[in-house]
Amino acid sequence: PIAVRREVMRAEIERERQEAAQRAEAHRSARLAYTQATGDNFEPIDHFNLNHTVADMLARYGFERDRGGKDWKSPLSESGSFSTQDRGDHWVTVSAWGANHGVGQPSRNGNHWGDAFDLFAYFKHGGDKSAAVRAYAQEVRPRPAPPPPAPAAPKVQPRYTLPRGTLEAARNAVAAAFEAWQAAVLAWATLDPQNGTDDLPLVPYAGAALVTTGVGKSTAGLKAIKTLSETLPLTGATGPIVLAVPRHDLADGFKAALQLAGVHAEVYKGRDQDDPQTPGYRMCWRHDEAREVERSGCKVEDTLCSRGRIDCPFKSTCGTQRQQKTRAAVWIVPHAVLWRDPPACIGSPAALIVDEDPSHGLFGGFDALPYKLSLDDLTSPMRGLSLYQNADFVTFADAIAKAARATTDNAGRIATEDVAPTADELTGARKAAFAAMLTPDCDPLTPPKQLGAELARVSQINTRVLRLARLLDMVRKAKDTGAKIVPGLQVYAAQTLEGDTFTAIRMRWKNELGAAWKVPTICTSATIKPELLRTVWPYMGPIAEAQAVMPYTTVRQLNDMAFAQSSIIGDGVYNRNLRRRLRHYIEQRARQFGGLVLVVAQMAVIEALGPMKGVETLHFNALSGVDTYKDARLIIQIGRTQPAPYDVEARAELILGDGIDRLQGWYEKTPAAVTLADDTAGPEVLVLRGKGQAHDHGADK
Numbered sequence: 001p002i003a004v005r006r007e008v009m010r011a012e013i014e015r016e017r018q019e020a021a022q023r024a025e026a027h028r029s030a031r032l033a034y035t036q037a038t039g040d041n042f043e044p045i046d047h048f049n050l051n052h053t054v055a056d057m058l059a060r061y062g063f064e065r066d067r068g069g070k071d072w073k074s075p076l077s078e079s080g081s082f083s084t085q086d087r088g089d090h091w092v093t094v095s096a097w098g099a100n101h102g103v104g105q106p107s108r109n110g111n112h113w114g115d116a117f118d119l120f121a122y123f124k125h126g127g128d129k130s131a132a133v134r135a136y137a138q139e140v141r142p143r144p145a146p147p148p149p150a151p152a153a154p155k156v157q158p159r160y161t162l163p164r165g166t167l168e169a170a171r172n173a174v175a176a177a178f179e180a181w182q183a184a185v186l187a188w189a190t191l192d193p194q195n196g197t198d199d200l201p202l203v204p205y206a207g208a209a210l211v212t213t214g215v216g217k218s219t220a221g222l223k224a225i226k227t228l229s230e231t232l233p234l235t236g237a238t239g240p241i242v243l244a245v246p247r248h249d250l251a252d253g254f255k256a257a258l259q260l261a262g263v264h265a266e267v268y269k270g271r272d273q274d275d276p277q278t279p280g281y282r283m284c285w286r287h288d289e290a291r292e293v294e295r296s297g298c299k300v301e302d303t304l305c306s307r308g309r310i311d312c313p314f315k316s317t318c319g320t321q322r323q324q325k326t327r328a329a330v331w332i333v334p335h336a337v338l339w340r341d342p343p344a345c346i347g348s349p350a351a352l353i354v355d356e357d358p359s360h361g362l363f364g365g366f367d368a369l370p371y372k373l374s375l376d377d378l379t380s381p382m383r384g385l386s387l388y389q390n391a392d393f394v395t396f397a398d399a400i401a402k403a404a405r406a407t408t409d410n411a412g413r414i415a416t417e418d419v420a421p422t423a424d425e426l427t428g429a430r431k432a433a434f435a436a437m438l439t440p441d442c443d444p445l446t447p448p449k450q451l452g453a454e455l456a457r458v459s460q461i462n463t464r465v466l467r468l469a470r471l472l473d474m475v476r477k478a479k480d481t482g483a484k485i486v487p488g489l490q491v492y493a494a495q496t497l498e499g500d501t502f503t504a505i506r507m508r509w510k511n512e513l514g515a516a517w518k519v520p521t522i523c524t525s526a527t528i529k530p531e532l533l534r535t536v537w538p539y540m541g542p543i544a545e546a547q548a549v550m551p552y553t554t555v556r557q558l559n560d561m562a563f564a565q566s567s568i569i570g571d572g573v574y575n576r577n578l579r580r581r582l583r584h585y586i587e588q589r590a591r592q593f594g595g596l597v598l599v600v601a602q603m604a605v606i607e608a609l610g611p612m613k614g615v616e617t618l619h620f621n622a623l624s625g626v627d628t629y630k631d632a633r634l635i636i637q638i639g640r641t642q643p644a645p646y647d648v649e650a651r652a653e654l655i656l657g658d659g660i661d662r663l664q665g666w667y668e669k670t671p672a673a674v675t676l677a678d679d680t681a682g683p684e685v686l687v688l689r690g691k692g693q694a695h696d697h698g699a700d701k
Helices: 002-038 044-051 054-060 097-101 116-125 129-140 167-189 217-235 248-260 287-295 300-305 319-324 335-339 375-379 387-406 423-434 448-481 530-536 565-569 573-593 603-609 645-656
Strands: 071-073 084-086 091-093 112-114 206-211 241-245 265-267 330-334 351-355 372-374 489-495 501-507 521-525 544-546 597-601 616-619 634-637 668-675 681-689
Touching: 044 116, 044 129, 054 084, 054 116, 097 112, 112 116, 116 129, 167 206, 167 217, 167 351, 167 521, 167 544, 217 241, 217 248, 217 351, 217 521, 241 248, 241 335, 248 265, 248 330, 287 300, 287 448, 330 335, 372 375, 372 448, 375 387, 375 448, 375 501, 387 423, 387 448, 387 501, 423 448, 448 489, 448 501, 530 645, 565 573, 565 603, 573 597, 573 603, 573 634, 597 603, 603 616
Parallel strands: 206 521, 206 544, 241 330, 241 351, 265 330, 351 521, 597 616, 597 634
Antiparallel strands: 071 084, 084 091, 091 112, 372 501, 489 501, 668 681
16 A cells, blocks of 8 residues: 555656646746747746745745755644645645645645745735735846836815814704704694695704714713603603614613613514513514515504404514503614604604614615516506406506617616606506405414415415506606606516516615604714705705814725725635735734724625634624724724615616716726815825716716
């Protein structure tokens, strides 16, 4: 066996030598062609390898030699074995250190090999071969001095100004904003809605404050809620004060603070949230079935909770049922609740505070899974409608399908004038479609398997009806407003799971604030976008600014690299080296600063970087409203989220209610600058923007 292994090893060595010779010959041929074409015969890597032996490089970079032989132990090796062999013009390792650190290249038998230059590139230049080539070429053949620089172009002016107010002034501005809101709430509670008219209805107060992080808007908001909870009942108002926060996980902290101040506050929880009074259980003990009922277009209350005299067997212990009967002075809800009618436990709210910008929930249909309707589903007769109803319905649906097929728009938009039916006819067709909705033939005691089959049956009809109703309503609104295109609709070629293509209409839409939420409101955030807030509250007045200088905060921006997600999460040598360098930088800075250190990046980047010593991580979508890191000594932000141009343009059209000029391709690049602490323009950087960013109709994309 030893003799056999020896022969196998000799054969492997010989094969590696032949492969190396073939590569060297191919490289020499390419260099010869280049030399003949340019007259330049200098090749930095060949020059390096001719003037540096593998043994010299191994010794230089900390490899330990085994008794003067050809075997060496790598400082990167975890096994500590002498698994790297000097073979003259190259080295070979049977250990994993080469693959783990991206040094050299793999051979056919699964080992790793390289030359002297590979060691120089890794240990001296962090694996960046381009940098190593440039550095060595400059060392042995210095370039001539560059010509004198051209006259400097005028500096690009920053697009924004830094906050200049004092902390005291900012806190006073926040307090004044909340006082104005409290006064509006008390005045609204005593108004008679009948004083309004159809042409001029009464509208509630809507205010907002742009507040620098750390000023204390949450503390001021809690103080205002406590005061209002004491004065509001004196007006005879019975509705609760509602505090809307970005996510469920932020609500419990607000509840604890309010209860500590003597205010009865409750957190509204959806069916799939944990029941705080029954550990180990969700609010609804049948939350999975409830989700399927909702997806099928049916009502959970009529299907799973009660039907006739039959009740859910868990009704007496159900957290959702208990919550419906609960009343509180203050309810804390997630932003998502604002886009539908208030839950029964809240009823008609008396006042609303929105903590952080709620506009992230303003749009629907932008998920990765398209909300679509095929043209076949659009034009097929509806089950459950009379012959005459179906005739009208199919006529109107055919008109929309015809307009969809006729579009020549690059973005797949449908021209409103190409849809023949009037707004009133589309409203009638929508009402007729709802008549086809099915109710499942089951009750709260129906066995799960039978329930699933029944929901699957009705879902086929109800899902189509709901999508048809949304489509017809979107076209109707475009007709009513006189828009040139139907905002949010896109005709495109969809694919089945089997790969077959079919024409479909994708729907994206703007959510509307539930009617009962139109009460005196204040929104406070550090990232308010006034133009977006006013699409939710068109009657919103001037937005207060509570900006303050942050004298103890220093910002450093690395402006020579975008740190895009694709450059970090890939599996190539460059990606692995960049991750290694990022981890090294982050951990080094964490040791330097000590205390709480936070890294903010996209979720995929955080997962690719993995755990780091002394560092906590958070992805961008989990950042809003979080107060946990207010004592952080250092925050490192890597990259940013950036929606594709089409998504931004589709949102702009939904806000405007009409079409805009679309980009042909990706955003253009243009120089920009950041504002320095002394109000001067900082170093010039490249940012991404769309051409024609400000459109003729005044909407900033």
